[in-house]
Amino acid sequence: MSTVIKTTGLTKSYGDYKAVDSLDLNVGLGQIYGFLGQNGAGKTTTIRMLLGLIKPTSGDIELFGDSLRGKQKELLKRIGSIVEFSGFYENLTARENLMINARLMGVHKASALSEALEIVGLHQETKKLVGNYSLGMKQRLGIARAILHHPELLILDEPTNGLDPVGIKEIRRLIRSLADERKMTILISSHILSEVEQLADQVGILHQGRLLEEISLAELMKRNRTYMEFQVSNENKAALLLEQQFGIADYEVRGDGSLRIYSHLGQQGNLNRVFVQEGLEVTKMAISGETLEDYFVRLIGGGTIG
Amino acid sequence: MVDLLYTELLKLKRAKMFLVSIIGAAAAPLMIFIGYLDRKAKVPDEPVQFADAFTETNLYVVLLIGTLLYGVITAYLFHREYAEDTLKNLLTIPVPRIRLMVSKLLLLFLWMLMLTLFSWSLVLLLGLLAGYEGLSIGVVTDSIQQFLIGGALLFLMTTPTMFVTLLFKNYVPTIIFTAAITMGNVALANSEYRVLFPWSIPHVIATGSFVSQYPAYYSYISIIAVSLLGFAVSAIYFKRADVG
CATH class of the missing domain: 3.40.50.300 (P-loop containing nucleotide triphosphate hydrolases)
Incomplete structure (x- = not known):
């Protein structure tokens, strides 16, 4: 084109x-x-x-x-x-x-x-x-x-x-x-x-x-509709594990032990196992969707759009 | 350029400013006329001469009302593109900025010419109605010549006003600027320095009232230099300015 x-x-x-x-x-x-x-x-x-x-x-x-x-x-x-x-x-x-x-x-x-x-x-x-x-x-x-x-x-x-x-x-x-x-x-x-x-x-x-x-809008919709959400006892330690053991950079620490991971979908089992092996208590694990609006707000680091 | 001039004329269709300018141009002839009516009432035996009426009206037009009125028209022509937010449309057509400026100056010249002739015609009409005396071919040609030379030279002096308008993008500084110039004209009207002050020179040249202390070319150099400088700084500024 x-x-x-x-x-x-x-x-x-x-x-x-x-x-x-x-x-x-x-x-x-x-x-x-x-x-x-x-x-x-x-x-x-x-x-x-x-x-x-x-x-x-x-x-x-x-x-x-x-x-x-x-x-x-x-x-x-x-x-x-x-x-x-x-x-x-x-x-x-x-x-x-x-x-x-x-x-x-x-x-x-x-x-x-x-x-x-x-x-x-x-x-x-x-x-x-x-x-x-x-x-x-x-x-x-x-x-x-x-x-x-x-x-x-x-x-x-x-x-x-x-x-x-x-x-x-x-x-x-x-x-x-x-x-x-x-x-x-x-x-x-x-x-x-x-x-x-x-x-x-x-x-x-x-x-x-x-x-x-x-x-492209199609890619955007596809990429940002799904994420893994973990609730752990120490989100900072979990974040460190994500980076060091899985090379994951596209994640978000949301506070109160909550993490959202936007890549490596389908590897939630592996992630869960490593978290537990490293002494973290995992109280919630879910695959969730993110609206496009959530994505933009995350991308621009807060604030509002639209 | 013909298309640009056509569109500049089209923009004036139904514009109230046109009517306002006619009223403004009528002010000087009417003021003089009312003054003569008053004199006639007090000294009925002294006839009013056409030559005096034309001369005095031209004095008021060139030194007082014209400076203000033409300043406001200049501001209107250039500022309305900012005020009505139409400049960005014109520049993205695209219209070259200098050609746009020149087309507006051309329209301004035609407008001022029309108002000058209107003022002159109104003096003639009021004089005929009131029975002024001394109308002759010589008086007509001399007075028209004085009005036109005064108007044309006033046009040359609109370039600094154009610059003030482009710089501030607001009517108020332009009005203050033209008011200050008018005050200058009044202050210097009876001084020999009037032959050096660019805005009072149009009347000096139109009436040939030079002074012995300064050669005439001082006046010509002064008015041409200020006019060219006004045009040049306007052109440079307008060409380079960001349009927000």
């Missing part, structure tokens, strides 16, 4: 603070890539760098196989985007707002505006000024503006921010149809886990400016 977005060591610093830190991002052709992270994780800063709105402190950005440096104008023409909330000229109608983009992008086909408005269901709002639009309508218009020129890559930064559940569902349906019917590659950032879970093929998890994991 060819790569549409590739960043290498992408960093943006403000003084000593690194908003984005050594980011290596890979978005494949035709994917819906969920860029997941808490508010302030660095998602919007990354997207702004991808779109040339802010300059990276260091690192490289490749779009469609070409470096963004020096080819920004050509590359951005192949991209449609929404960065946070969509800004519009509120004294104009939806069509007039789109007309501005169409003129500047060289889209001269008269039907292009109607087509884009129809896709997002705003084709009947011919007289209403955008200043009178609801937030949901503005977000839909933002998508219409982003797809007006038939881009190959769509970058959507928190497109469902501030929307009610019906609006969120509508935007999700729209994004899915753009990927399926128009074969667009889509990067969608969100702090809402369920949103990414329902849309994305590939997920990148960003926390405090660093990419913690880049993984």
